Amino acid sequence: MSRYAVTGGLVADGGGGEPEPGDVLVDGERIAVVGPPGAFSGVPEIDASGLVVAPGFIDAHSHADNAPFLAADDTTKILQGVTTEIVGNCGFSLAPRGDAATYTEYVSRLFPQVEPTWTGFPGFLAAADAGGYVTNHCPLVGHGTLRVAAFGIADRPPAPAELAEMRRCLEEALEAGAFGLSSGLIYPPGAYAGTEELIALAAALGPGRVYATHLRAEGAHLIPAIEEALRVAADTGCRAQISHLKSVGRSNRGGVGRALALLDRARESGLPVRQDAYPYAASSTSLTAALPPSYLAGDAPAVLARLCAPDAARRLARDLADGPPGWENRVALAGWDAMLITDTASGAHVGRTLAEVAADLRADPVEALIHVLVSERLRVSAVTFWMDEDDVRAALAHPHTMIGSDGLPPGTAGRPHPRLYGTFPRILGRYVREAGVLTLGEAVRRMTALPAAWFGVPDRGRIAPGLIADLVAFDPVTVRDTGDYHDPAGAPEGIAWVAQAGRLTVTDGRHLGVRAGRRLLPARS
Known part of the structure; x- marks a missing residue:
């Protein structure tokens, strides 16, 4: 018809x-x-x-x-x-591509195997167009991918020529049709970037494009992390999007309310800033995020060498207890029993918490963490239960919150977080009909008109x-x-x-x- x-x-x-x-x-x-x-x-x-x-x-x-x-x-x-x-969120996009081996190492940390035929962002878009889309796509370019293309997974600031190359690739992506820039500041190499680097890149966006950021911290350091994002917006004039707003860790319950108050004050002062959230009290990412950033510099062999070094478990236990300033230890914030393995390269350990894996191995939990990461060549995903339901509801209730699934990429094996399959029906069922956190009309606005206007859809x-x-x-x-964490x-x-x-x-x-x-x-x- x-x-x-x-x-x-x-x-x-x-x-x-x-x-x-x-x-x-x-x-x-x-x-x-x-x-x-x-x-x-x-x-x-x-x-x-x-x-x-x-x-x-x-x-x-x-x-x-x-x-x-x-x-x-x-x-x-x-x-x-x-x-x-x-x-293209959290600093991960599939273009641009620099050194082939380093690119493959980096994107494989999130995406199932991809065989790129492109180098720059325009070539990636052409290849994606040829493959076809089930849904409409509005791509962001990832800061982490820009960094890797310019100088790899290095724990240092970019040299002037490297920053210029990152800026060139970003401008090329924007010209080709990217909707903005994303960053993932808990993931290498984004974790190694300073605020000035982010400002230098976001200055290319202008007032109509979005800088979407997975903040540097989401627990005790949530407020300073948001302040960094607000500074990027204030210094460049771009729109700032706080990705999957949350407050993590048992000791940080109630943090979403404080974050929303800060964001509201920024909006009242004229800063263009919004946030998105998902309707679950557990998050999901690579298990490598449990390691301090210094362990993750370089390629996979370099990371594995650190984990296999003599006394690695003793040193990692010390570094988990005394991590670098500003780094938030997901083990300390959640606990070994709150980290559920959902996917591995071999399929082993899926559906087990790290505490259960340690018991199976009759090992210390730090030794179990190393064992899983090394035996699976770092290809491990986990769901972490470390959020409070009241914080989830506070984020969803706010009028400037959009809804995002933040699900793992399609084609991922194992048991992905159920948000991949159920985010939007869950809003309508659990948080509209059952809990009354949102009216039906307002929930629809958050899932339609609000993101359309903000991102320029x-x-x-x-x-x-x-x-x-x-x-x-x-x-x-x-x-x-209908899904849950064991059958998502x-x-x-x-x-x-x-x-x-x-x-x-x-x-x-x-x-x-x-x-x-x-x-x-x-x-x-």
């Missing part, structure tokens, strides 16, 4: 108001008219009785950069009603005449996530259908096997 009416449903148009009865006339790729019930006759109809019709959801924090290169369609987001993803985010007909219809009574891949329930540019691509919880997404270009601000 190129022209049809969606009838009988409640329309949540993305503006934040509660859904109201209405019909939507779609003509080709765009919304033609939004009218009262029964306004359209003589055209085919899609009956949305009992459903809420909303703009397609926008995932404000995704790592699905590699999805176009997979043989299988990545349906983890489209089945949730997500039609657009902001990719063109012609999407609202149900309004002239905009692209990216739509999702869901049952507000039954919509929910449960398909969401209550998502009736999804349309992309007017074309139905999901019906009855089933993807119709078409890559109908596009790579988008930033809207002019």
Whole structure:
């Protein structure tokens, strides 16, 4: 159908108001008219009785950069009603590429195996375009990837020529269509960057592009870490996005409220800053993040050599107890029993906490950590249970919070964090219907119009005449996530259908096997 009416449903148009009865006339790729019930006759109809019709959801924090290169369609987001993803977060992007071996070492820390045919960001975009997109992609360029392309995984500041090369590659990416710059300041090599380096790069963004940052700290040093991001925005005029806002560690409960107060004061002073969050009290990343940054400099053989050196366990135990200033020890903040292994290169240890692995090995937990990392050649992911539910709710309740899944890239084996499969239905089920943290209309705004306007997603985010007909219809009574940490891949329930540019691509919880997404270009601000 190129022209049809969606009838009988409640329309949540993305503006934040509660859904109201209405019909939507779609003509080709765009919304033609939004009218009262029964306004359209003589055209085919899609009956949305009992459903809420909303703009397609926008995932404000995704790592699905590699999805176009997979043989299988990545349906983890489209089945949730997500039609657009902001990719390239936490300093990781798949371009630019410098030295081939160093590039492969770096990107393999997050992404399943990728065989690049490109060097610069324009070549990467061309290759991704050729592969096709299940959802729309809005790419960021990663600061870590820029650093690796210029001078590798080195624990030092860039030389002037190296910084100039990073800036050149960033400007090339922006010219090619990148929506902004991301950083991951707990991950090497981002952890080795100073604030002045970040400012020098973010100055290329201008007022319409976003600097999205995985902060340098999310526990006791959360406030100084946010202040660093605010300084980048203040000194460059770019938009600052605080990625997956949280407060981690049992001793830091309540930290989200203090962070939000700081961010509100910054907004009142005129700084453009927003944040995203996910609706879970556990995070997920590489297990190497448990190591002090100095252990992670260089390539994998260098890291493994440090872990295999004589007395490595004794020295690591000392360094975990007396880490460098500002570094936040995830073991101390969470505890060995709160770190659940979700994926390894061999499949061993999956579903076990580090405390359980240590007991299995009859070893000290530090020795178990080293054993797992060395035996799996550093390819280990873990979920960490170290957040407080009240902090999660505080982040979700704030009017400037967007929703991001922060799931591992598609194609990852093991048991990824359930947020990869259930973030958006979980917002609608648990935090709207059950807990009342958000109204339905406000939740839809956070997942649609807010990120569309902030990131410059063109012609999407609202149900309004002239905009692209990216739509999702869901049952507000039954919509929910179904996965958990031991069985995460449960398909969401209550998502009736999804349309992309007017074309139905999901019906009855089933993807119709078409890559109908596009790579988008930033809207002019």
